[in-house]
Amino acid sequence: MGSTDQMCNLVLFLAILHSVLAVSLDDDNSAESYSLLRFKSGLVDPVGALDNWSPRAHMCSWNGLTCSPNQTHVLGINLSSSELSGSISHELWHLTSLEILDLSSNSLVGSIPSELGKLQNLQMLLLYGNSLSGKIPEEIGLLKNLQVLRIGDNLLSGEITPSIGNLTQLRVLGLAYCQFNGSIPSGIGNLKHLVFLDLQNNSLDGHIPEEIHGCEELQNLAASNNKLEGDIPASMGVLRSLQILNLANNSLSGSIPVELGQISNLKYLSLLGNRLSGQIPSQLNQLVQLETLDLSVNNFSGAISLFNAQMKNLRTLVLSGNDLTGNIPSNFCLSNSSKLQQLFLARNSLSGKFQLDLLNCRSLQQLDLSDNNFEGGLPSGLEKLEHLTDLQLNNNSFSGNLPSEIGNMSNLESLILFDNMITGRLPPEIGKLQRLSTIYLYDNQMSGGIPRELTNCTSLTKIDFFGNHFTGSIPATIGKLKNLNVLQLRQNDLSGPIPPSLGYCKRLQIMALADNKISGTLPATFRFLTELNKITLYNNSFEGPLPASLFLLKNLNIINFSHNRFSGSISPLLGSNSLTALDLTNNSFSGPIPSALTQSRNLSRLRLAHNHLSGEIPSEFGSLTKLNFFDLSFNNLTGEVPPQLSNCKKIQHFLLNNNQLTGTMPPWLGRLEELGELDFSFNEFHGNIPAELGNCSGLLKLSLQSNKLSGNIPQEIGNLTSLNVLNLQRNNLSGLIPSTIQECKKIFELRLSENFLTGSIPPELGKLTELQVILDLSENSLSGEIPSSLGNLMKLERLNLSLNHLQGEVPFSLTKLTSLDMLNLSNNDLQGQLPSTFSRFPLSSFLGNDKLCGPPLVSCLESAGQDNKGLSNTAVVGIIVAIVFTSTLICLVMLYMIVRIWYNWRKVSISSMGGGGTEQRREEEKWEYGNKEKRRNGEYWKVNSMASVPSQDKQNPSTCIFHFKMDAEITGNTLV
């Protein structure tokens, strides 16, 4: 032991000797200057802050140093904000007289040397604002004279060393903006003189130590943005000097201890963003010095029991984002004395009418009551809040008119009233609000015209009146709003033309006039809207050609002019090369598609459907590699699909249907991996369906209807395992239905009708158990028997196998198709007896099968005895007539009455179902469904009320009714 000490001493002696010898040639031979030079050598000094730290000058003349009066010892080092980097030398411990070390706001790295613990005279250690890492050395606890320790805003980590509790002289402790974890050491309570404690923005967890009440002189406690949990210690109530308490954004729980009401000097209290619950204690009202109280984003419940009338110095009260109920208490503010400037109560469950006593809060500048359940009218005295700049009442149920006195709130800058039930006109007095910048009235029920006076509010930057019932035209003077950025008038009843002066709102970036009745042409003044970014005019009555000068609008991003009557060329819209979405659906644009469109390389949505565009698809489209929605359907396009489109790898919706496109289906379609919807229907494509399509494994909808496609349906169709809808109707396809189709497990609509398909129906179709909308194999040349597996299609609502050469009996398993609403087996070679439950389908479902019998066709007994079906039906009528005549008069009357009831009831059928279908309903489906007249057509079957017929039979099992029903059916169907 002793020898170790001796050894240490020897080493120490040698070290000192060495250092003394090393500097012996210099003017100053002290150990201090030597260690300072060692300190310098560890630093990088790009701006030369340490240039005069030279052995040739006395150290007391060096920059940043303070020496003792006798010039022998360094007392202070201040190198704050000197752009120094490098690390702190452990040699500094030689400066034994050092009282102040300030290296703050540099770029120092490395750790805090533990040797600093030897600076016994150190009073102030400022290392904040560097990139120091590692832990706080435990030795820091040895600095008995330390009064200020500020080492925050570094990369320091680990736990806060408990030895910090030894620094009993400490007044300021700043550890914020580091990566400290673990809990706050309980020894902190020993720091009797601590005034300022900043622990913000670390990862501290655990409870706030109960011992904190020992910090009797604490004035500022900030521990926000940590992971502190548990209760707020009630003992904090004894911290009578506390002025600032910030515990925001932790995980504190429990309720606010009533003792906090005793911290009589508190000016700032924030508990924002914790998990605190229960009632807000009314004892907080005792905090008469309090200026800011933020309890937002917690789980507080119950009524608001805080009164500005008591907390007389309150400037800001934030209770947003809790579950507070009831109304704002009356007498909340006392007029004349209130200093409250900000009151935020948003996102609670507050209710009741607008609290009139709020009008006593005369200093209010910002009032936010949004997202509550307030109701009733807006008070006419609102203008008493003459300092109000922001009024935010959105997402409530306020009703009634907007009071005209609002025009007297001359400081108002934002008026946010959206999502209420406000009715009536926008008062013309609004025009007096010269500072008004934002007016959001969307989602209300306001009506009348937009007052011309609104255009006097020349500070306006944002107008949003979406979803009201404003009528009349846009004020002709709107061009006075030179600062307008956003004009959102969508979904109103505005009419008339766009006033040319709108073009003078040169700052306009967003113009949304969609869903109105605005008419006329676009004014040529729009060429001045050079900042315009987004323009949506869809669903109006605009017409005529576009002004050619729109080509000057180079910043356009999004254009939606769909559902108008614009005509002429689309070229004027293509001046911008930064378009991302262009939607001109359903207009009368004509001429070719300009290849200039392809200058917007970021174009992702291009919708030009339902116009009169002609010519070919420009091959330059191949450069639109971001294209996602590509819809050119319902035009007069000709020619082939350009092979360059194979570069558009992002296409998800590829819609070219209803044009006059020719050529073959390109095999490269199989390389469009994102493809979800492919509709080439109603064109003149010929050749085979490319097998490569099977690679589009994400394809949901494939429609190639009404082309001239021939050859087989490729086996690879089975690779489309996501497919929902497959429509190959009306082509020249031949060969067998591939059994691989069974792999399309998600298919719910399958149409292969009107082709030349042969062979038998693959029994594997019975595995497509999600088939729902229709299975249509009609008008082919299919033969063989109907596979009994089709009985597994439990969800199928329509089955059409008509106009084929199907043979054999109708499998009994089809009776399991309980969802079936429409069945057509007509015009085949089916035979035998129909399952009895099929009597619920109309006759036309089965006609044209000579050997088929049983209801609703003639009974099998009769069909066996008679050759002529027509005659046998006549015989049925005869028999029934005979029965009727041999019945008694009473029975006849009864039958008649019951039939009348049944017939009336039958009219109210389920014909209203089946609306689902596709976006653009095919004409033929219109009469098939949704048409209560149920017109007959030879190809399709009658909509029937089979949903009810069986159960009615069950409930009224009278044979009389059954017979008469037959009669009605036959006489009703003049086909017989």
Add this chain to the structure above:
Amino acid sequence: MAHLYLLSIFLSLLLSISPSLSSNSEGNALHALRSRLSDPTNALQSWDPALVNPCTWFHVVCDSNNHVTRLDLGNSNISGTLGPELGQLKHLKYLELYRNDIGGKIPKELGNLKNLVSMDMYGNRFEGEIPKSFAKLKSLIFLRLNNNKLSGSIPRELTTLKELKVFDVSNNDLCGTIPVDGPFASFPMESFVNNRLNGPELKGLVPYDFGC
């Protein structure tokens, strides 16, 4: 510092209020649904709430007035729960959510879907009771809730659904007796198997929720 903090709160409050450029209630309802669901195969990737309406989203079908009429999310590998917002799709006719991994209760708000023709929720993990509010689905023809974990009794209110033609609650954990009125007179027994049901209702003899 304290004031700076407060200012930043206020600014963020203001920022949360933006013009209503994307306001569409059906799209918002579907987007709210998406936020409740986990979607590992990106079936809902195309559901962009910034679009004017949801009619170009995959798995969504609209009518000519841009109202959502079909929601086809069967076999889509999605999990999570449903929320009340689905009840806002007033024009919906087909709600196809079958064979997924959706759990939780069936929201009673689905009873607001007055135009609904078909509700296919079979093959999920739905629990709790069949909402009584389904009695308001006057257009409903197909109701398939089989292969879930539903409990409680079959609500008697469903006997008023005159159009109901297919009703399948097999393979659940339902209890009580099976109604016999209205459309229930014609449903096959297979629709009720593998529950804790006590056979058809015997009116006046035992309460319908006998054994629950």
